[in-house]
Amino acid sequence: MNKNDLTRIEIELLIDAIKKRYGYDFSHYAQSSFRRRVENRLNALGLNTISDLIPRLMHDELFFEDVLVGFSITVTEMFRDPKFYRDIRTIVIPKLKTYPYLKIWHAGCATGEEIYSMAILLHEEGLLEQTQIYATDFNNTALKTAERGIYPLDDMENHAKNYYEAGGAKEFSEYYRTQYKSAKLKGFLKEKITFANHNLVTDGVFGEMHMIICRNVMIYFDKNLQDRAYSLFVESLIHRGFLCLGTKDTVAFSIVSENFEILAKRNKIFRLLPNAKLRNRIGEKHA
Amino acid sequence: MHDHFECIVVGVSAGGMEALKTILPALPANFSLPIIIVQHMRADARDWYLANHFNSLLTSTVKIANDKEAIENNHIYLAPAGYHLLVEDDRTFSLSSDAKVNYARPSIDVLFESAAFVFGPALIGIILTGANSDGAKGLKAITEAGGQAVIQDPSTAEVSAMPSAARNLCKNAKITPLPEIANYLIKVTEEKGRLI
Structure with missing residues (x-):
């Protein structure tokens, strides 16, 4: 048995251990990215094998919380992909104004x-x-950072550049206060935001939404899990609701592809078609 | 175990356009192995421009790799701007927007390490011209999994830092002048096919 076959077994054991001990299921994550994150964590901890990680995860909940952060945090920016926000402004906002x-x-x-960019x-x-x-996010540590709304001051220059490219017409610096080397976003932006833990892998429908934004998440899922999440979105949208995805995400090859029309092809903005029906309801396929 | 190569991965940075223009058109029409390329570029670069350019030049289909897309013969794939490109066990792609690796996203190491894991000895990895050290670790991973490493002779590279870094880390790689890389690929893929 070669080293890579051993790694495959160890990853399976790790996923199984986490699922049984903590209820988080990574078995339908894209395995190459997941493996990379696990290996990064091993290197940071100075551990030699994935198997070494399992006993600590089993017996140390705080350690698990910490590892979980590394399994889920993706890198993002304010007004990431400025053209996406430009399309939101010109294509979606006029329709949202009718509600x-x-x-x-x-x-x-x-x-x-x-x-905060959307706010x-x-x-x-x-x-x-x-x-x-x-x-929502399944990662409580990330949620806490989101709720705090404080970001490194060094990043603000890039955020501002994105903001202007996205069609922003104000002084971007009006939206935050500088504290030492941090930028704290102003409170009024937060007032209408509710932060909550929700896991797309295991949790259910979330209200009756006019618009759902889920960017650069689906690329971390395998096809089965993508279908589950997309079905969940269809169920959670109002009649003619909007779905906004990442630049490299698409509903095109999913089980819900026939439920949507494309509003912005490159920037991945979709809208539920009138009389959209779920061909595969969540309960039947993923129970 | 493997009687033939199944895939080629290529990492290239500064000076990449010219290097790729030397290699890709020199491969014959019946050279069917899929070729997966990470060309370093900015997140907002027009990646499709590069794909369209080579697509009009070659008989193979050249395209930007999509998430979950199956890797096919007679295809040349480019990593999309702003995303890491990885290979899955079922020979499909997946993308990631994780942190930059070696200041790069897409990163050559990320592609090479994931492809080495999946293809093992059936993989050829090539490091071409470039200005940083991305790809050296990935190329080493390819040789450790039994695959074949090829490095553009740094003296024939527009920018020699990247092939030099790869050569320092990957002692058993085949060092090849740029104009001879295509012929070398033809030769090794034919040879390996005849071995068994």
């Missing part, structure tokens, strides 16, 4: 930079007052 109130779900919000955009379009934003 008396809005519910927006940001699934897999990580450390929150993109939620800024909604504020500038006069929609923030009548909007409730739900920001």
Whole structure:
């Protein structure tokens, strides 16, 4: 048996141990990325094998919480992919303005930079007052960072550049206060955001949303889990609701592909078709 | 165990366009192995421009790799700007927006290490011209899994830092001048096919 076959077995054991001990299921994650994150963690800890990780995870909950952070945090920016936000402004916002109130779900919000970007955009379009934003992630540590809304000052230059490319017309620095080497986003941006733990792998439908944003999350899932999450989104959207994905995500090859029309091809903005019906309901396929 | 090569991965940075223009058109139409390329570029680079350019030049299909797409023969794939490109056990791609590796996303190491894991001895890895050391570790992983490492002779590279770094870490790699890499690929893939 070669080294890679051993690694495959160890990854399976690790996933099984985490699932049985803590209930988090990584078996439908894209394995190459997951393996890379595990190996990064091994190197950081100075451990030699994945098997060495398992006993500590089993017996030390704080250690597990810490490892979990490394398994899920992705790197993001405010107004990441500025053209996406430009399309939101020109294509989606005019339609959102026809509703008396809005519910927006940001699934897999990580450390929150993109939620605040959306809040800024909604504020500038006069929609923030009548909007409730739900920001969810399965990683409590990331959620806490998101809720704090404090980011390194060094990153602000890049965030500002993105903001202007995204069509922002104000002084970006009006949206935060500088504290030492940090930038704290202003409180009014946070007032309409509810932060909550939700796991796309195991948790269910989340309210009746006008718009769901889930960017650069699906690439970490295998096809089965992608289908589960997309089905969940269809069920969680109102009639003619909007689904916004990452630049490299698409509903095109999923079980819900026929339920959506494409509003922005390159920037991955989709809208539920009238009379959209789920061909495979969540319960039947993934029970 | 493996009687033939199944895949080629290529890592290239500064000066990449010219290097790829030397190698890819020199491969014959019946050279069917899939070729997966990480060309370093900025996150907002127009990656499709590079793909379209080579697609019009070659008989193989050249495209930006998509998430979950199956790797096929007679195809040349480029990693998308702003994402790491990885290979899965079922010979499909997956993408990641994890932190940059060696200041790069896409990173050559990330592609090479994942491909080495999946293809083992059936993989050829090539490091071409470039200005940093990305790819050296990945190339080493390829040889450790039994695959074949090829490095552009640094003296024939537009920027020699990357092939030099790979050579320092990967002692048993085949050092090949740029104009001879295509012929070398033809030769090793034919030889290995005849061995069994």
